[in-house]
Amino acid sequence: MAFGFLKNLVGKLFDPSVDWDDLEETLIRADLGLPLTSLILEKIKKSGQSITPESIEEIVSAQLAALFPLSQEELLPASDRPKVILLLGVNGTGKTTTTAKLGHHLLSKNHSVLFAAADTFRAAAIEQLSLWGERLGIGVIKGQYQGDSAALCYDAYNAARSRASDFLLCDTAGRLHTKSNLMQELAKVCRTLGKHHPSLPDEKWLVIDATTGMNGLVQAREFHASVGLTGIVLTKLDGSGRGGIAAAIQHELGISPKFIGFGEKAEDFQRFNPEAFVAQLV
Ligand SMILES: Nc1nc2c(ncn2[C@@H]2O[C@H](COP(=O)(O)OP(=O)(O)O)[C@@H](O)[C@H]2O)c(=O)[nH]1
Ligand SMILES: [Mg+2]
Known part of the structure; x- marks a missing residue:
């Protein structure tokens, strides 16, 4: 999971012959996006520090780390009802x-979890989540194949409440x-859940494949405009994805990464940690 997108530039970066175009291209290829890249280049030029590979790495790292909220608080249940994600x-x-991995994570923190198989478009999707549920010992509320996913989520919340589950993952x-x-x-799924309680769903997290690059930013813009995202989960960081997309989304939309996924197993999942993330990214 170490990308080290600046490392391959070492040696090319010495003042006065620093190749700004090369540096810009490197930042863009790391999926940081043009606005954030321009901002970082500006900081380097204005820093007054002598330009060395180390100083550049330091400034880039500091700029990226400063984007993300400092402390990532634990994901805690609501006091009086299931929390819906x-x-x-x-x-x-x-x-x-990610639903399965998050369920596994919450179980390890001694929280109770219920799944809602709200992907009613594909029978295989219901089956896939059911298998995870069996493997992890997590109950799965399923509806009819091609049924109404808003109604399913509404019913699943009732089930979660009657079982006193801490979390309902849809x-x-x-x-x-x-x-x-x-x-x-x-949007209808969200409205329907909101009939139970005005703050439902508590979280709306966009799952983004880190290998798809800047397309993740486009997805985040559209989903955010439609339903108002509260976080992202960045997956497939074990692949060729560079992960800079999380910084681009944070910079443009102010939406923070919550968890990262880096494999197909339930354990290949961690809370997003800004310092560790930036250290691996740069
Ligand atoms: N390598 C890798 N594969 C992943 C990761 N997360 C999901 N996958 C795989 O990507 C494929 C699609 O995942 P799935 O959860 O079904 O995607 P969905 O269509 O968004 O529900 C499956 O083969 C997963 O095993 C990850 O973090 N790393
Ligand atoms: Mg699916």
Whole structure:
């Protein structure tokens, strides 16, 4: 999981021959996006420090670390009702796997968990989450294949409440952020849950595949506009993904990464840690 996108520039960065174009391209290729890249380049030029590979690495790291909220508080249950987390995203980013991993994480913290198989579009998706539920010992509320996912989430909340579950994790169907009817369906899931309690769903996390680069930013913009995201989960950091997309999203939209995924197993999952993330990224 170490990308070290600046490391390959070492030797090219010495003042006065620092290649600004090369540096800019490197930052952009790390998925930081143009606005954040420009901001960081500006900081380096204005820093007054002599430009060495070390000083550049230091400034880039400091700029990136400063973007993210300092302390990542534990994910705690609500005091009087199940806390509801929706996992959202386009097809194949890892929503179902993330639902399972998050369930596993919460169990390890001694919280009780229930899953809602709200991806009713594909029978295989319901089956996939059921298998995870069996493996982890987590109950799964399932609806009809091709049924109404808003109604399913509504019922799943009732089930979570009657079982006194601390968390209800809803695995939703993959949808293209460009399909407005599907985005409206998601808004309906949120509205329907809101009938139980005005602050439901508590969390709406976009699951983003780190290997898809800047497309993650486009997805975040669209999902945020439709339902108002409260966080992101960055997956597949074990692949070729560089992860800079998390910084681009934080910079543009102010939405913070909550967890990272780096494999297909339930354990391949951690809370997002800004310092560790930046250290590996740069
Ligand atoms: N290597 C790797 N594979 C992952 C990760 N998360 C999910 N996957 C795989 O990506 C594929 C799609 O995941 P899935 O959870 O079904 O995606 P969904 O369509 O968003 O629900 C599956 O083969 C998962 O095993 C990850 O962090 N690393
Ligand atoms: Mg799925």
